[in-house]
Amino acid sequence: MTNIALDIMGGDFAPDCNIQGAFDALNADKDIRLLLVGPASVIKDKTSDWPEELKSRIETVEADEIIECDESPVSAVRHKKNSTITVGANIVKEGRAGAFISAGSSGAVLAAGQLIVGRLPGVKRPPLASMIPTAKGFSLFLDLGANVDAKAEWLCQFARMGSIYMEKVQHKASPSVKLVNLGVEEEKGNALTKEANAMLSQIPEINYEGFIESRDVIMGEADVIVADAFTGNAILKTMEGTLGFVMQVLKSVLKSGLLTKLAALMIMKPLKLKLKEFSASEQGGAMLLGLNGLVMKCHGNASRKDIANGILKSAGFIREDVCGLIREAFAKENSQNNTVE
């Protein structure tokens, strides 16, 4: 059995979407066992009509506090001992599950991952990584916001962890790696990207192909795309904002006249279908890599499908033993630098 802990109370549509997503995932994969983290009364109520077979694969873990998005993450994780996020992270720390999934406060999920689950030996910083949709399929993009003021050696570790994930879980042989930069010429960049570029090209374990400009990220010009957290976050959010804006413009055009209104009726359905393809839902949430287990953060507005896919993708992560592979790869790293500065 693959054991996965799920925060029942995190996200805008909790607990219903979370419970429904759990139901779908348990049906889709008979080797998954879920530890549902939240108030026992809510879980009992929401799963009361489930088939016995599904009920036999869930365990209720009582947690009656919720960390709100406006709370200070570190302080909340430390003091709200009975919050779903703190309890869920502890389940992974204790080895009772290989992954913890939450759609709750991003800051608290990241903090719980680092403070409770903890880093694998040799890992300097755990990056937040996400499979992003591109013109060519999907790329793993990291770091999306976990570690600001990055050092070049952290970026090198991100590249190695990302390569392991793409190869093992996404079955991409010799995944290409690129580093986000101002331009693709070697002499361009800031101090960080110049130093990281030189270091990345010396790592035999990865297939490093040099710089990528941010405009080419969405074109899928590499399997693993590495950036510092500030830049990665800026690019991801700019993509989101631009897509949202274009949809606004398009809607206004489609409604601007009688003929285009008729055309709109014809186009909207295939367009929505196409844009659904361009959605990260099927790939699960963002993953904090390099910890003693997987911590996955689903979007705050995660749907039933998002939660289900998060669970299914986490199962793949656990079964391929990505944590074990990262542990092995980083075993010889200098652990003296392995401290929070």
Add this chain to the structure above:
Amino acid sequence: MTNIALDIMGGDFAPDCNIQGAFDALNADKDIRLLLVGPASVIKDKTSDWPEELKSRIETVEADEIIECDESPVSAVRHKKNSTITVGANIVKEGRAGAFISAGSSGAVLAAGQLIVGRLPGVKRPPLASMIPTAKGFSLFLDLGANVDAKAEWLCQFARMGSIYMEKVQHKASPSVKLVNLGVEEEKGNALTKEANAMLSQIPEINYEGFIESRDVIMGEADVIVADAFTGNAILKTMEGTLGFVMQVLKSVLKSGLLTKLAALMIMKPLKLKLKEFSASEQGGAMLLGLNGLVMKCHGNASRKDIANGILKSAGFIREDVCGLIREAFAKENSQNNTVE
């Protein structure tokens, strides 16, 4: 007369688009006088059929070398003394024109601005600023790539220069200023944005409104949007890449069936018109602010219209004496820090 120097040979469609843009701008604004920089024979040939009145407002400045995009910018500017970019920058330095416009090598234009035209007293770094189209109109976005590894005090100067431009040239009273960050909460950010945020809120001359997330840049949530060059460049290029990608997706949808093909015929014209609005053409190119004159870099694929608008916008910049206002605002700055490090 407002004197403006124009690089005739820079850009993918030079010299024809450049000459045609000059023609349009001279017709649109009778108080503009252009110094056309390039091979005299080309200029003579291309303007031979112009009306005498227009000819009376151009001056040919011989420059028979071109700096290619793959040349090292600093070295090219220093050694190709007779290149259009070097000659054009010298025209501004000598006070023969208030602005120099080029669609040639970005690196060389930036280098010529800094090395030849030179900074105003007290200005620590000249940012590259551009009017970007947003859901609400236009915002001034800077720095878009001139100064990597920025310091907080540079960002403060960018905010002040940008505010002067928006107020004087774009006639926006008390323009709002925001700083790009990971999140809008005060405790979020990297070392640079945290320091800059604290400093910006202490500047009485500007209307600073705190952080902006990159997803809201395109929504036009501030008149002046400040970022370090690496982040600014990443956001701008991500917008470009995402827009390009969406157009690809949309075209594939519109062509996917007979009905949608018919719909496409109806929709493409209004859509293209709408997207044309979402184009920076009318606002001219990117401006290097804080120099002893304006240096404007037009896109490499600048059209006739882009060049004409660049000239017209430059005239506004000169007439409002933006350089004089920046000189005045920064006169009391500590000039000891005013060195290239």
